[in-house]
Structure formats: C-alpha cells, structure tokens
Amino acid sequence: MHTASDSHSNPFRCARSRPAKISILRRTTIMLHETDVAVIGGGLVGIAIAYGLANQKVSSIVLDEGDGAIRASRGNFGLVWVQGKGLLLKEYTPWAMKAAEYWPELAERLMSETSIDVGLMQTGGLFFCKTPEALAQRVADMAQVKAQFGGEYNYDILDNAGVRKMVPEIGHTIAGASYSDYDGQANPIRLLRAFHRAYGALGGTYLANNGVLGIRHVEGKFEVRTTDGIVRAQRIVLSAGLGNVKLGDMLGVEIPIRPMRGQIMVTERLPQMFGLAMEQVRQTDDGTLLIGTSWEDVGFDLSTTDETSRRIANDAIDFFPFLADVKIIRTWAALRILSPDASPIYDELVPGAFLVTCHSGVSLAAIHAFESAKWIVEGAVPQSMEAFGLKRFAKTKRPQLVA
Ligand SMILES: Cc1cc2nc3c(=O)[nH]c(=O)nc-3n(C[C@H](O)[C@H](O)[C@H](O)COP(=O)(O)OP(=O)(O)OC[C@H]3O[C@@H](n4cnc5c(N)ncnc54)[C@H](O)[C@@H]3O)c2cc1C
Secondary structure: OOOHHHOOOOOOOOOOOEEEEEEEOOOEEEEEEEEEEEEEOOOHHHHHHHHHHHHOOOOEEEEOOOOOOOOHHHOOOOEEOOOOOOOOOOOHHHHHHHHHHHHHHHHHHHHHHHOOOOOOEOOOEEEEEOOHHHHHHHHHHHHHHHHHHOOOOOOEEEEHHHHHHHOOOOOOOOOEEEEEOOOEEOOHHHHHHHHHHHHHHOOOEEEOOOOEEEEEEEOOEEEEEEOOEEEEEEEEEEOOHHHHHHHHHHHOOOOOOEEEEEEEEEEOOOOOOOOOEEOOEEEOOOOOEEEOOOOEOOOOOOOOOHHHHHHHHHHHHHHOHHHHHOOEEEEEEEEEEEOOOOOOEEEEEEOOEEEEEOOOOOOOHHHHHHHHHHHHHHOOOOHHHHHHOHHHOOOOOOOOOOO
16 A cells, blocks of 8 residues: 555655646647546545545545536435445445444544534434334344344344334334434535535645546546546546446446435424434434435436425324424435445446445445545555445446557
8 A cells, every 4th residue: 555655656646736727729728637536526425535535645636517416415314324234235234334433533533624513423323114014124124134244233123112212202103113323423514515625625626617528548647528627647536426327438337326316304493302313304413304215216307296295294294293393494305326236336447447436425424535545545446345346237348448
C-alpha cells in the first residue's frame, strides 16, 4: 500500500489538482485539470471515497452534475442499518456490521473537522411486521441471514407485547418486530454537507456542473470529458449512483443497477419520543417523523402519488395510532440504486477504473471512506471482496480495455 509518507514509491504525486486553460479551434476555451484520481459523482458514495482519498493525501477531483441531477443522497431515510443485510449475498452481513462499527469514528472526525453534527444515534433498531405472515417471513429471513453468516449475530424477534416494552406507542394490531442493537440512524443531509466541507478543507476539488460525457484511455491516463472541460487522471472511480450505467457503457461494461422509487412523508415536529431507530417510521433529530416504505419499480419517475401516500399514511397509523392527529408537512420521492441482489457492487472494470455503488450509502459511508478509498490508492479491490464483484451477475459482459 502506498501512503503519504511513502512518497518515493507512491504512484500518486500527493499534489493538489492543477487546472489549466487550453484553446481548441481558437474560439473555445476549455478547462483542463490533472489529478491522480477523478471521482465521478458527488453523492454520499463518491464524496465518502474522495474524503478517504484526501485523508491519505492523494489528490482527487470530484466531478458532479448540477442541481437538477437525480440524487438518492438527498432523498433517503437516514438509517445506519445492519439487520437483514446479506440475505441475498452472505458476505454483505459482515461488511454491513463492520460499516456500522466504523460509524462513531466517522461522526467524531467529521465533527472535529467541520463542526457539523451528523446526528449519529446507534441505539438499536426495530423492523415492524404488520401481520403474522409478515412476522413469520421475517423470522425465516433473519434465521437465514444468521445461518449464512455463521458467526455471532444477535437479534430478537418480538411479539406485540415485546415491542410495546420498547415503544409503548405501538398499535395493538401490529404482529411484532425484529430488533437488533447493531442498528441506528444519522442525518444524511448533514452527513453529505460534512463530507463535502471536510473534503474541501483537506484540499479536495469539487466541480459541480461537470457531468461526464465521455471517458477515454490515452497514453496511460484516463481522459474524462465533462460538460465543462477535461480531467486527466491516473485512476477513476465510478460512483455516480444510477449514472453509473452510462459511465459503464463508456467503458464497455454493463452495470446491472436500476432505479427503485421510494416515497417518504414528513410530519410536523414532535417532542423526541423514541429512543431507538425504526425502519418504517424514523424520528429525526429535529423532531419530524419520516414515514415511508414504498418500493416502486417505475423507472426514473420521481413523482409522488396519492395512492402510495395514502397507503404509507394508513400503515403509519397502524404502527402508531397517535399519528392520525399529526400533520404531514411534505412528501417526496427518490430513486434507490438497486443491484439484482440489493447488495453493493465493488469492482475494477478496466485497470485503474473502479466501480463503487450500493443501495445503502448512508449505512456504508464510514467503511467507504476508511476502507474502500484505500483500494483505489492500492490499485486493486482486495481478493477478500471478490464476492462483491460484477462476476456474480452471470450475464454481465466483461469489457475490452479501452483504447
Ligand atoms: C427512498 C430512499 C430511502 C433510502 N434510505 C436509506 C437508508 O435509510 N439508509 C441507507 O444507508 N441508504 C438509504 N438509501 C440509499 C442511499 O440514499 C443511497 O445508497 C446513496 O445516496 C447513494 O449515493 P450515491 O452517491 O451512489 O448516489 P447519488 O446520491 O444518486 O449521487 C450520484 C451523483 O452522481 C452524479 N452523476 C450522475 N451521473 C453523472 C455523470 N455522468 N457525471 C458526473 N456526475 C454524475 C449525480 O449528479 C449525483 O450527484 C435510500 C434511498 C432512497 C431512494
């Protein structure tokens, strides 16, 4: 591994990116940047990686689209969640557990570097099951996750009375819940802001309004063409959420992710009343409740719908009957970035071009910053992470090296 102190052997120069202006056809001036790593996408995944690179004193530029972009990082639920992860890919269970363990260090570091409190609360979490059938399914799923994991994996299955001991406000019709103390929540918008601020303070360069239009490999470097100029980099990271599909095309790689809409409703502010996280109803640190568990396969449609809002509201009242008297103040939709097994994809697509994408960018934020960023510096996704590669999706085409 190359570190900042290892500057003689480090393939990166540990210098800040250098912009220069060049003229093409005399009339157009475009911005040319040279850097060690171009990170494409400035959402939670890209900025976590970029922050990790900056911590290792590796120069990088984050290329992002503008305000109209599709961004899961600004529309999510904010859970730092472990329970249930790994059902379809067993290696995801220990990865999610380790990610949760890293989180307190991330929250502390961001606080000391930016004075932003990212609102981390890791006090355990409940996953409610409305019906006995749903509870039976949850029992089976959690048992499968535990058996596949094979190590110590603590959780409880609770009936209504058991849930009531933890949250007395629970509705009497709810069958039960699963509980694990690995789970928690954070404020995802403050997390995003803190990452960006810390990255800037460490010398990182963030370029908004720089959607990537093309990627070429020229003279041993990647030449990344954006709407605003060209960035040359030794390595690139594809961390553009749903935009990774188009970026993969540019490298000749099919990336099997798709949008999955989730609608969220937000209530007026209420006094803090829950001492733990809940997958279906989450109280934020400013007192509002986020409600919502829709999974809608509707492509890139970002609308909210009356039908789903009604269903979410009715479910929420079943969970917590007092909500019938609480005002909803806003609602939004955002698109999950979903792989076929709902697990992250980490791979090196062609030498020097890394893909980092996942559905759980809040939960995995700390591990992306502290571990995944090292893969980019070391120039390889470790063997131990092979299970997360594209190979697991049999039909995915492997690329030819870009010319
Ligand atoms: C409803 C909902 C609830 C969720 N709840 C949780 C939760 O509770 N816990 C959790 O851990 N996760 C949750 N998630 C998932 C989480 O939000 C995402 O995993 C995370 O935000 C993904 O971050 P990202 O950076 O990969 O993608 P995004 O946030 O979508 O960012 C991608 C960025 O890439 C940029 N981009 C795209 N194409 C290009 C291009 N060609 N050139 C340059 N830039 C480009 C975009 O402009 C954008 O800024 C939820 C998601 C949704 C939708």
